[in-house]
Every structure is written in structure tokens, then in C-alpha cells.
Amino acid sequence: MTETISGTGTSAATRPVVPVLEAHGLVKRYGNVTAINGADFELHPAEVLAVIGDNGAGKSSLIKVLAGAVVPDSGELRMDGQPVSFRTTRDARAHGIETVYQDLAVIPALDIASNVYLGREIRRKGFMGSVLRRLDMPAMRKDSADHLADLRIGIKSVSQAVETLSGGQRQGVAVVRSATFGRRVIIMDEPTAALGVRESGQVVDLIKQLRDRGLPVVLISHDMPHVFEVADRIHVHRLGQRAAVVRPSERTMSEVVALMTGATEPTERERAGGS
Amino acid sequence: MTGTPTAQRMAEAPPARRVTLAGVLRQPLLGPLAALIIAIVVFSIITDSFLRPQNLSLILQQSVVIGILAVGQTLIILTGGIDLSIGAVAVLGTIVMARTNDASGSFLALLVVLVLCALIGAVNGGLVTSLRLPPFIVTLGTFTILYATTQLVAGSATYQVPDGPLTVLGETFRIGGFVTTYGVVAMVLVYAVAWYALSQTAGGKHVYAVGGSPEAARLSGIRSNRVLMSVYVLTGVIAAIAAWAALGRIPNADPNAYQNANLETITAVVIGGTSLFGGRGSVLGTLVGTLIVGVLRNGLTQAGVDNLYQNIATGVLVIAAVALDQLARRRNR
Numbered sequence: 001m002t003e004t005i006s007g008t009g010t011s012a013a014t015r016p017v018v019p020v021l022e023a024h025g026l027v028k029r030y031g032n033v034t035a036i037n038g039a040d041f042e043l044h045p046a047e048v049l050a051v052i053g054d055n056g057a058g059k060s061s062l063i064k065v066l067a068g069a070v071v072p073d074s075g076e077l078r079m080d081g082q083p084v085s086f087r088t089t090r091d092a093r094a095h096g097i098e099t100v101y102q103d104l105a106v107i108p109a110l111d112i113a114s115n116v117y118l119g120r121e122i123r124r125k126g127f128m129g130s131v132l133r134r135l136d137m138p139a140m141r142k143d144s145a146d147h148l149a150d151l152r153i154g155i156k157s158v159s160q161a162v163e164t165l166s167g168g169q170r171q172g173v174a175v176v177r178s179a180t181f182g183r184r185v186i187i188m189d190e191p192t193a194a195l196g197v198r199e200s201g202q203v204v205d206l207i208k209q210l211r212d213r214g215l216p217v218v219l220i221s222h223d224m225p226h227v228f229e230v231a232d233r234i235h236v237h238r239l240g241q242r243a244a245v246v247r248p249s250e251r252t253m254s255e256v257v258a259l260m261t262g263a264t265e266p267t268e269r270e271r272a273g274g275s
Numbered sequence: 276m277t278g279t280p281t282a283q284r285m286a287e288a289p290p291a292r293r294v295t296l297a298g299v300l301r302q303p304l305l306g307p308l309a310a311l312i313i314a315i316v317v318f319s320i321i322t323d324s325f326l327r328p329q330n331l332s333l334i335l336q337q338s339v340v341i342g343i344l345a346v347g348q349t350l351i352i353l354t355g356g357i358d359l360s361i362g363a364v365a366v367l368g369t370i371v372m373a374r375t376n377d378a379s380g381s382f383l384a385l386l387v388v389l390v391l392c393a394l395i396g397a398v399n400g401g402l403v404t405s406l407r408l409p410p411f412i413v414t415l416g417t418f419t420i421l422y423a424t425t426q427l428v429a430g431s432a433t434y435q436v437p438d439g440p441l442t443v444l445g446e447t448f449r450i451g452g453f454v455t456t457y458g459v460v461a462m463v464l465v466y467a468v469a470w471y472a473l474s475q476t477a478g479g480k481h482v483y484a485v486g487g488s489p490e491a492a493r494l495s496g497i498r499s500n501r502v503l504m505s506v507y508v509l510t511g512v513i514a515a516i517a518a519w520a521a522l523g524r525i526p527n528a529d530p531n532a533y534q535n536a537n538l539e540t541i542t543a544v545v546i547g548g549t550s551l552f553g554g555r556g557s558v559l560g561t562l563v564g565t566l567i568v569g570v571l572r573n574g575l576t577q578a579g580v581d582n583l584y585q586n587i588a589t590g591v592l593v594i595a596a597v598a599l600d601q602l603a604r605r606r607n608r
């Protein structure tokens with residue numbers, strides 16, 4: 001029985017931890033298609049959990065339930081062991097869960113700063129803000145510019161419309177938004193898919209920073225080297241279910257890919273969700 | 276001016292606003308503004324009367340009712356909808372205003388019409404949000420119902436409104452040599468408030484978000500139904516103001532007036548550069564669009580061109596404006 005303090009990112013396999021966010025027996029059907037077929041999910045404190053799986057395995061559907069964007073047909077959600085239910089993304093946000101969606105969920109016609117602060121805008125102080133509800137655009141521009149500069153995504157001006165940005169820059173905007181507002185959990189659905197090598201590296205660095213601040217991150221990615229570089233545990237998703245949870249230290253990349261495609265069987269412990 | 280230190284500082288400094296040709300050309304307001312200026316110049320040259328102050332004042336006064344209604348239409352179109360009932364709401368407003376005025380005085384008349392128009396907006400909005408019906412169909416239905424209701428309420432009569440609070444928006448005052456009406460002031464105020472709300476408040480950003488990318492807006496935690504509902508109710512309120520301005524302009528409530536108001540507001544919005552697909556455009560564009568239509572009609576009249584040719588010219592302008600919008604969208608994809 002080894003005792004470790006949670007928050008160091010190396011919680012011992014033998015010690016039961018209370019997951020920050022967990023789900024059991026999630027089901028979501030779209031007509032004949034079963035996108036989530038009794039999936040489980042567990043995110044531990046201050047860890048990076050990679051979620052991998054083939055196209056159409058149901059990864060995005062799973063995290064949309066965690067983000068409140070999709071209401072499951074059945075199954076339960078818990079935060080810190082307490083049952084929660086998210087009817088909308090607002091509910092999940094109120095619990096400190098921030099998400100970068102695969103299709104980014106940015107508004108092309110609005111400028112970068114407005115996108116970063118969409119739905120939680122800052123108003124001016126005093127009468128202008130409280131009565132006339134005037135936005136504090138300078139503050140929102142400055143903050144978004146600072147955060148984007150941290151990511152070193154080269155953007156000329158945060159006043160420009162998101163539609164004038166490249167795909168990678170747009171992804172940067174969505175990542176910055178999640179990192180700015182995430183208080184408990186950050187979920188990123190393929191956040192580096194459109195990014196160049198350097199920019200992907202920056203997002204990976206950001207994920208590490210977030211973890212070091214104690215924020216757990218869920219990372220969906222098809223990029224195995226990145227997954228193995230950054231993940232503490234890997235959730236393998238297959239046919240709408242969690243097929244296994246493995247530790248990158250215990251498995252090679254090709255073994256994990258074999259698990260993903262069903263070519264090999266996971267161990268009992270891995271099938272049961274690892275630790 | 277040298278090397279990386281400057282470049283780095285530039286990247287960190289707050290964004291400087293530099294004016295570039297490409298930036299100017301991307302300004303959506305520029306096309307409509309150029310069209311307006313060209314129209315004014317052309318009519319000033321080909322007619323003697325166009326540029327006279329009293330004629331310019333007349334153009335503004337003629338634009339007031341459609342101009343105010345077009346603000347409501349802009350809001351709805353920005354959300355990706357369209358309002359075919361807006362003119363009929365205003366006409367019903369004038370009849371109810373006149374009749375309530377006869378029975379219980381002007382203050383109550385204004386209040387009743389304000390509440391009535393807001394309620395009609397709420398019905399439109401409720402059908403669009405809760406039943407998820409297309410705004411086109413919903414407002415086509417309410418248009419038909421309102422038109423018939425107006426005829427019933429009016430009993431095929433028109434109602435003269437005595438001078439007083441209900442006609443105050445038709446009263447004139449002068450700034451220097453320029454005579455104008457309080458109705459024009461009301462129109463400018465409606466535009467100013469709408470501009471402020473759309474560009475300077477969170478609610479305005481949400482209107483653009485809901486209209487431009489409904490799914491992204493939902494994922495961003497915006498309560499789309501609330502946004503839509505407020506827009507439809509506000510449009511009702513704007514229709515009430517337009518009804519008031521209409522009685523100022525012609526103090527006679529006529530159930531058959533403003534038959535084409537719906538289409539004229541859509542024309543003004545589209546010519547002003549607001550996209551029929553939602554999420555793009557501005558009320559300033561609509562103001563310019565309203566003025567373009569006003570100038571075109573007035574100028575062609577001054578030049579002795581038949582009314583029907585004026586309609587043809589307006590129609591061509593609408594199609595050209597939508598075509599330009601499509602081209603711009605295709606380039607952005």
C-alpha cells in the first residue's frame with residue numbers, strides 16, 4: 001500500500017482516488033445509430049487523460065455528454081463523487097468544465113476577443129456597465145491578446161474576425177478560451193488537428209502547464225507520439241465503449257493501436273479501467 | 276524600425292489600428308455608402324430640384340416609417356430569420372391607436388399599442404422558438420391574420436387623428452435653414468439605440484452569434500431562445516414606434532396603408548449589406564439602405580420617371596445587393 005499525495009500527477013495505482021469527473025453506463029442513440037453504448041469514464045485529479053479511438057468510435061459524443069452539449073439517454077455523471085446532471089453547456093461550465101470542441105464552436109463573423117469571452121463578457125465599471133451594459137472591449141482585447149501571446153499563436157490583432165484566421169489560428173482561439181476559463185476540468189477534442197508542428201508543440205506544453213497547475217485535462221487525439229508524451233493514462237474507446245485504460249509506461253504505441261482496433265485484448269485490470 | 280526587438284514589442288503591444296486599402300474594401304458599409312453618394316451626385320446633376328434643402332428634408336420625412344421598421348427587420352434578419360408581418364403590425368398599431376385615442380385619450384392609446392405590438396412580437400418569437408417553425412412561415416401566417424384583423428377592427432373605415440400627442444412626430448422644427456420633423460429625430464434615435472445595443476453590449480454579440488452559427492452559440496452557452504425572444508419582442512416595440520411616426524406623417528389611420536412595408540424594409544436591410552443568412556450586417560447599413568431607396572424614389576420622381584420604373588430600379592438594386600453578399604460569402608469560405 002503506497003501512499004501518495006494527489007496533485008503530484010503520479011497517484012499510485014493501488015490507492016483509490018476520487019475522480020474529479022466520472023461517468024458510468026452512458027448511452028446515447030441517434031435513431032438507429034448508437035453513438036455511446038454503455039461507456040464508462042474516469043478522470044483523476046491533476047492528470048492528463050488521453051482518449052483515443054478509431055473514427056466514429058464515439059469519442060466526441062462521449063465528451064459532449066461530459067460538456068453538457070449532449071444529454072445522454074441513460075447513465076450517470078459524478079463530479080468529486082457527487083452525482084451531477086448537465087442539461088446544457090452552461091451547467092457544465094458552471095461546474096468549471098471547459099471544452100474545445102472538434103468543430104471549435106467559434107463564431108466566424110465575430111472578432112477574436114468577442115469569441116474568447118462569448119457568453120461571459122466583461123462589462124465596464126460603474127454606470128456605463130451596470131445600467132447601460134456597455135462591454136469593456138479594451139479589457140477583453142487585452143486579456144485575449146495576452147493569452148494568445150502565451151500560446152505564441154501569431155495573430156496580428158484580436159479585433160480581427162475569426163473568419164480571417166487560418167484553421168490553426170482558430171484552434172488557438174478555442175484553446176485559449178478553454179484555458180482562460182477552465183476551473184476544474186479542461187476537455188480538448190483534437191485541439192492540434194489543424195496545427196503545425198511548432199503550434200502543436202505549444203498546445204502540448206500548455207496542456208502540461210494546466211496539469212502542473214492542478215487542472216486535469218481530457219485530450220482526444222489521433223497523434224500517438226503526442227499522446228505518449230503528455231498522457232498520464234490513456235482511455236481507449238472502441239465501438240461506443242471504453243475498451244481499456246492503459247498507462248503509457250506499461251504499453252508500447254503499437255500495442256495501444258492494437259487495443260484500439262481490437263486486434264489484441266486488454267488485461268483484466270485494463271478492461272476494468274486501470275487502477 | 277530595426278530587427279526583432281521592435282517586432283516582438285509590436286506583437287505584445289495592444290493592437291494598433293492601421294488603415295489599409297484591403298481593410299477599407301472589406302468594410303461592408305462602404306458599398307452601400309458609395310451607392311448612396313453616387314445616387315445623390317447623379318440626381319443633383321440631372322435635376323435642379325433634388326439638392327434643395329426642402330427636398331432633402333422631404334426625403335428624410337418620407338423615409339421615417341420604413342426606416343424605423345427596417346431597424347426591427349435588421350434585428351430579425353441578423354438572427355437568421357425574416358419578418359413578413361412587421362408592416363401589418365404597424366398598420367394595426369395605427370388603427371388601434373386612433374380608436375383608443377377616440378375612446379380613452381392619447382396616453383392610453385400609446386400604451387395600449389406598445390403592449391399590443393410587443394405581444395404580437397412575443398407570439399412570433401414564441402412560435403419560432405418553442406415550435407421551431409421557420410420565421411418565414413410564422414410571420415407569413417401572422418401577416419395574414421393581422422391584415423384581416425386590421426380590416427375587422429377598422430370596419431373598412433379610416434380614422435382621422437386630431438392634432439396632439441399622437442401627431443407630435445409630424446411636427447416640424449428648424450435647424451438653421453433646414454426644416455425637419457420630430458419623426459426624423461425619433462428615427463435617428465431608434466437607429467442610435469439599436470447600433471449601441473448591437474455593437475456595444477453582450478446581447479448584441481449574442482444576436483450575431485445566434486444568427487451566424489446557431490450550434491456554436493449553443494455550445495458557447497448562449498441561451499438562443501432568450502435572444503430570439505427578445506429580438507421579436509423588441510421588433511414589436513419598434514413597430515409601435517413606427518405606427519406612432521406614421522400618424523405623425525399622415526394623421527389618418529388607414530387599414531390599407533403601408534401594404535408594401537414588409538418588402539420595403541427587407542429591401543432596405545438587404546441593400547444596406549446585411550446578409551439574409553444571418554449573423555452579418557449592421558443597422559448603420561440599413562440606415563444607408565433606407566436612404567438609398569428614398570433618394571432613388573425621390574430623384575426618379577424629380578427626373579419625371581414613372582413610378583413603375585422606380586419599382587424596377589429598386590428591384591434591380593435588391594438583386595444586386597444579394598448577389599454581392601453571395602459573392603462575398605463564397606470568397607470567405
Ligand SMILES: Nc1ncnc2c1ncn2[C@@H]1O[C@H](COP(=O)(O)OP(=O)(O)OP(=O)(O)O)[C@@H](O)[C@H]1O
Pocket residue numbers: 030033034035053054055056057058059060061062102
Ligand atoms: N448528432 C448526431 N446525429 C446522428 N449521428 C451522430 C451524431 N453525432 C454522432 N453521431 C454518430 O455517432 C457515432 C460516433 O461519432 P463521434 O463523432 O462521437 O465519433 P468520434 O470518435 O469522435 O470520431 P472522430 O475520430 O472521427 O472524430 C458516429 O457513427 C456518428 O455518425
Ligand SMILES: [Mg+2]
Pocket residue numbers: 059060061102189
Ligand atoms: Mg470526434
